[in-house]
Every structure is written in structure tokens, then in C-alpha cells.
Amino acid sequence: MKTSKDIIEAVKASPSSKVKLGVCDIDGILRGKVISRDKFLKAVDQDLGFCDVVFGWDANDAVYDNSKVTGWHTGFPDAKATIDLSTFREIPWNDDTPFFLADFHQDEAIAAVCPRSLLKRVTKEAHDLGFKPKFSNEFEWFNFRETPDSLKQKDGINPTPLTPGMFGYSILRSSQNQDFFDDIFNLLGKFGVPIEGLHTETGDGVYEAAITYTDILEAADRAILFKTGVKEIAYRHEIIASFMAKWNVDLPGCSGHIHQSLWNEKEDANLFFDETTDHSISKLLEYYIAGLLYCMPYILPMYAPTVNSYKRMVEGSWAATSVSWGIENRTTALRVINHGKDSMRLETRIPGADANPYLSMAASLASGLYGIKNKLSLEIEATTGNEYAQEGHQPLPRTLAEATQKMKNSDLANTLFGEEFTDHFIRTREWEWRQFTKAVTDWELKRYFEII
Secondary structure (H helix, E strand, O other): OOOHHHHHHHHHHOOOOEEEEEEEOOOOOEEEEEEEHHHHHHHHHHOEEEEHHHHOEOOOOOEOOOOOOOOOOOOOOEEEEEEEEEEEEEEOOOOOEEEEEEEOOOOHHHHOOOHHHHHHHHHHHHHHOOOEEEEEEEEEEEEEOOOHHHHHHOOOOOOOEOOOOOOOOOHHHHHHOHHHHHHHHHHHHHOOOOEEEEEEOOOOOEEEEEEOOEEHHHHHHHHHHHHHHHHHHHHHOOOEEEOOOOOOOOOOOOEOOEEEEEEOOOOOOEOOEOOOOHHHEOHHHHHHHHHHHHHHHHOHHHOOOOOOHHHHOOOOOOOOOEOOEEEOOOOOOEEEEOOOOOOOEEEEOOOEOOOOHHHHHHHHHHHHHHHHHOOOOOOOOOOOOOHHHOOOOOEOOOOHHHHHHHHHOOOHHHHHHOHHHHHHHHHHHHHHHHHHHHOOOHHHHHHHOOOO
8 A cells, every 4th residue: 555645756757647537427427527637736726626516417417406405506517526546546448547435425415416425425334333344246248349440330329349258257259359468467467456266258349357355435537447448448459338227138248246244353254254153144134134125115316316227127137136134145136145254245136237236236335234223123034045046035126216215215225324325316217217218229119110
């Protein structure tokens, strides 16, 4: 770990005269700018003005008409962005340009809705209880032999997959685009986003990567930088990488599973592990699982934030459809992985690759802490076998509209995340659904245009 002084000196010594900054918006999109080295050095002490529209518009830069936090009614002023020096990286595919993440904890109104600031608040709660959360994301995503220009010429439909056919864990398919495959692994590692494993998944041109486990805030930072980094590296190979949850009805969706555990303050004991119990599940882990199961239906948009998210969550798709858990079971919402005391962990299998990593990790941790603080009993039995074939388990909401309404009608999200964040987030999901309901889709044209 470098000190702040060391980091500033490294920026001063960099051959680059510029610094790139990134902030995460509500949709998990990394928004940013390039500034001069001199401006960066001033901003370290004085913070940096960053237009708060990044929390006032959607993924397509359409301004919300229902936001209280910012909008035309506020004039979209600058908010104070604080550069986190501990996030210092150099971008190896951009001449080692210095890079930093920033958040908005200095500005009370914007800090309340900033995803990274929210995760920091939930993490502090865990630390105050004596826990050190360790997390990681794994992602599946599809790759296409396209550029933004070529995709626009196709009206954004029928992209050409990078490779053909269903061929998971394929040595052959990954070797077809060896330079791209190697760049993902090697360049992201140099960028401070180490990958434990990278392989093809089942589906045309789909890869899966597991990011190395670490402290929760660093894990979320790595996750958002992974997604952005993969897209930038893909561009260099005239490839488009898509983290859309479900791009094709005939192919599996893309997950963004979260692996997590709680450790003691010295970080030398995994508190989820107890060798004296069945399956080595500690009482703390039981409370944690119970908390996630209890909260899950009421905060689902934190894991599944888009209209498309719910197209992935169907039976037989490797995605969860019910409030459920199991031991090494990939058909349930939660999977206990009990291979040993160091690797004992819980996997939240609900999020798709389209989830905002800061929000999905905050949701998992806050739910688990809720179970611990309230000593919730783990009353739902572990599923053995196929969860999709089980009867009597509570189904998860099936659309963004249903999930958002359920979140809105409960006080639980206010308890977990605060009223300001919850109100703003719900408004953004209501907006997202309204944009969908206004759209005329290809499905409607094909079904109704001539026949009806």
C-alpha cells in the first residue's frame, strides 16, 4: 500500500500530463473525465466540481422528470467529488495514464444517492460490528464482432457473435481470439483488477471471469473497472462486449454473482466457518443467510435493476427464480460453498451482469447484517436437487415494475439504505419501467403489424 504522498509523487513523475477520473452513476455506468495533472493536484486538496446530472439522468442520458435530488428544478449544479487516492491505477492500454475513482461524500444530498458512498456506509456498519467483509464478483458477458458504428448500421440488432456455438470451458474457442483473451487477463491484472479464472461459457461468444477476492469496497471498485476495462480492451480488437442480462431468448443470460464472507478484525478467522456443525455452517452464517432470504423480495431491484434483468430470471436458465438456498446448488438464489475454512463463503446468484456492483454488494451485506442484528432464524430448508421443481417456495417478482412496487410498499429498504437513497432509487426504477412501456418493440411489430 502506497501512502497518499507516494501516490501524488507517482502522478507528478508520470510521463502523462493528464489524469483520468471515474464516478459511478445509479445504473452502474462509469462516468468520467480527463483532467490536467495540475488540476488533479489542486483537486486532491480542494475536491473537484462534477455536474450532478450523473445522478439526474438514465443510462441513455435522458433527464429524469421525477427526481427530487437534482433536475431542471435545481439547475444541475456541480457537486463536490472527492478523489480517492487509494484507488490509484495506471491504464496499461492507455499509455499508463494515471486513473482514480471518486465519490461524493462531501455533498450531503448527492452523497445520499451515490452508490459508492452507500457501500461505504454499509461497510462501516459491518466494521462497527467487528466484521471485515470480503467479497468478489464473477461475470459472464457476450462478445460480438462489431464496432459501435457497425452496430448502429444494424439498428442495434442482430449482432455477429465472436464465435459460434454452445461450447463452455472450451480451450478451442478461447484460442480463436487468443490476443483478445490474453489482453483481458494480462492488461486487467496490470490495471489492478486481478482475475482468478477466465474461460468460455455456454453460448455464442460468451466468456466468464472470476475476479480475485478482497475487501468489499475494493471488490466493488474492481468489478466496475472490470466491466469498463473489458469494453475498452474489446474496442481495441474491434469487438463489442455486452454485459446485458439476457440478449437472446434462446441463450443463457449473463450473471454477476457475488461471493462473500465475514472475517474477524484481525482477518485471520473466517466467521462463516464452523467445523463442528453440519456442512461447517456457523451460526453467524445462518443469521446472514436468513437475512438475505428475508430481504430479497423487497430489494430485488438492487440486484436486478433493468427491464431486461427479469428476462434472465426464468426456470432452467441457471438464474434464481425463488427465495431459496442450498449447499453447492446452482439452482437456488443463495449457494453455500463449503470447501474449507479459508474458502467458506456464500454466493448470491440473483444479480445479472447488468447490476451495479456497489448496489448489489451493499444489498447483500446490508441484508446479511440485518439477519445478524435481528438474529433471524433460518427457517427455510436448504434445497436438495432442482429448485425449479420445488413447490411452496416464495417466487421472486417477475418484472421490474412488480419488484419496484414491492420495494416501494415496504419500509425495509429505508431501514437498510436510508430514506434519501431509497426514494431516489425507486424513482429511477419507476422511470426505467415507464420508458419501456412507451416503446414499440420488434415483437409487437411481428405479432400485430399485419395480422391483428
